Amino acid sequence: MSATALASDLEQGISDEALEAFREEVAQWFAANRPPEPGFLLPESFMEVGTEEQFVYLRDWQRKLYDAGYLGMAWPKAYGGGGRPQAYQDIVNAEMARQKLPFVPNTIGLNWAGPLILAIGSEAEKQRYIRGILNADDIWCQGFSEPDQGSDLANSQLRAVRDGDHYVLNGSKIWTSLGSHAKYMILLARTNPEKPRYDGLSFFLVPMHTPGIEARPIRKLTGEYGFNQTFFNDARIPADCLMGREGEGWKIAMLTLTFERGATGGQAGGITRMALGVGDVLELARRSRRDGRPALEDPFVRDQMVRFMIEDQGDKLCGARGGIPALCSERPQAIPLSNKLRRSEHMRRLLQFSLSLQGANAVRWMGDADAVDGGKWQRSYFNSFASTIGGGTSQIQANIVGERVLGLPKD
């Protein structure tokens, strides 16, 4: 679509025809610009980027996508975005998923830190950070979790002490994906240990190349790398790295989590993980055998498949219904706040079931020459715990639904 045609769309509202034309354009562009097969197993999401070759491949892909104008389409033009209606980005995202394209790796920048900065950041912060998030020059990581706090984010102990024009950071953060590649970190730190636990927290945008900050890789349950524990030893960062005011850290972190949980719009777009889903498991089922017959003739397999399909369809329809206020009026937060719980638990159980389809071969692992699909199902099942644990475990999510949506008392 030409720029003039688009401008006129904006003036007149977007027609279905214009969106359909755009969909076709995007589909063609992706078909023509699909990156070559890497020759190594790609990670499933930004949390599993364990090798330099994986990182470079994905970073270059994000650049290409941004240069084509397909990332941050609805972000303001002034900071490097496209200034277009969200509908266009939604089309790009859907088409990426449909064509099973690689994901864009700067997830924390694009979907959490970026929307946060655009929502509440200062003009200087927007100017400094947004463009680099989009073109993948500046990779972002997140410093929320700490080794001993579990899902209790408010218990963050990492200290930030004001010293003249600087803050001095001491402590450690864990599960920092992309920590060794990141230029910036969104950090939740304790500036005042005297105040009640929520009020003593502050929020920082931290340059990772600061002396005294070191990211050490953590080996995951899959045997792969991707996460880090990040250590802070007398790391001095400029005082203007503070976002908002001292003591506002908890509020800002909670806003960040609403972006992380997909409860609100504002994300730059692009898909954020290898999109395995019920359709892929169905395709695996078509290749599988039971009792000398196709597995898809087995009544138990059929019943299980249909259960997953109904659940998946139910969640997609919740997405559609979420756009109709009259059908969400009683508990407007029910669909958004249960989204992570529903989707992550669905995926975990679905991927566990995918092993069962492989019969005796289910016990093979990545690296085995005869592993089904190189062992990606086994890896995916293990990695699915990242979503049922990270960003607040499913058990914490169920507490949130119980307390914030249903109004049940806290423990």
Place this chain on the structure above:
Amino acid sequence: MGHADSAMKASLPLSHLMRFSDEQSMLLETATAFCRDKSPIATVRQRMTTDAGFDRAVWDEMVALGWSGMAIPERFGGSGLTLAEVATVTEPIGRHLLATPLFSTQLFVQAVIAGASPTQQALWLSKIVSGAIGTVALFEQDGDWALDAIAASARIEGNAAVLAGNKILVGDALQADCFAVSVMLDGAPAIAIVPAADIGSARLRRETIIDETRRSASLSLAGVRLPASALITGEAAGKALEAVRHAGLLLASAEAAGGIAGVLGVVLDYLNLRKTFGRKIGSYQSLKHTCADILIGLERSRSHVYHAASLITEAAAGSETSAIDIDVALRMAKVEAGDSFVFAGDRAVQFHGGFGFTWECDAQLYLRRALWLQYAFGDAGHHRRRLADALLSPVG
């Protein structure tokens, strides 16, 4: 029906259409307020003890609001809307356990619209619009859900048809003004449209059923005579049965979705009130997390229900919506809402502890309705089996 349709395949990926008109928004609001007002729980219990099971004055008001004739074409005095609107008012009916012959009547309406002759339609649909109660007699002794597995029969004697056999679980039969009865005629399904006067109360025997807010009766057909012209036969009979099945699935699912919201409310009230070991029991995660599961069932159920309703509206508006896609959406809605309501009702009894074991606890009322709805028009396992046929294409 049966599984002769196993060759029919759903279009994949599945549609995610979701439409909800301003008119539906208003209906949902009105109906929610109406049901809350007309069906407080003490009234629900009082009506359970009556013969009719429902309050005629409330029915008259529902008729006056136009609910009964909502899906009836305007030329017969109806509103010319679709089952989507009926589903919209049915959701709060389930939520407030309102006793009403609306469900039975809508099944009769769908049979007549889909299969009856113009004369029959004019006769019966206008009566329904002005408050007549209709019902359908489909199921038989063996409890088979297949609507074409019919043992009852009709034979032609001159200008008359004479029926034989027995029907079970005929909803609101003792109050109904007219019946649509499935029979076999010359080896094929047919539907007899019979006024209550030609059936007579002697042929009806009230049944004792799990949901005491409902009424049903068995029907002995032997000797029932009707004009042969009052039989729906051939292709029209198949269409009528299909329409009844679709209405049954949609309305049972909508009622179940409403029921989940209702019983969740009962549970939440109790969990926020009752204390054990010095704590409100709602603070215990085993209960709180299960409530989150109930909510998820509710959200997914409502989404399935209104999606199926949207497809029905689209099809009625003349868009290309394949029958199999509507069928898939309806079965999915029934599976999700049916299972989720039973789960919610079952947990509601459990969470009330000793009180939950008593007649006075309202949880059992919802569990009873959940079970009635689960086993109406096929339970979850039944529909998953047929969904598998529609969704899992043969190995290629």
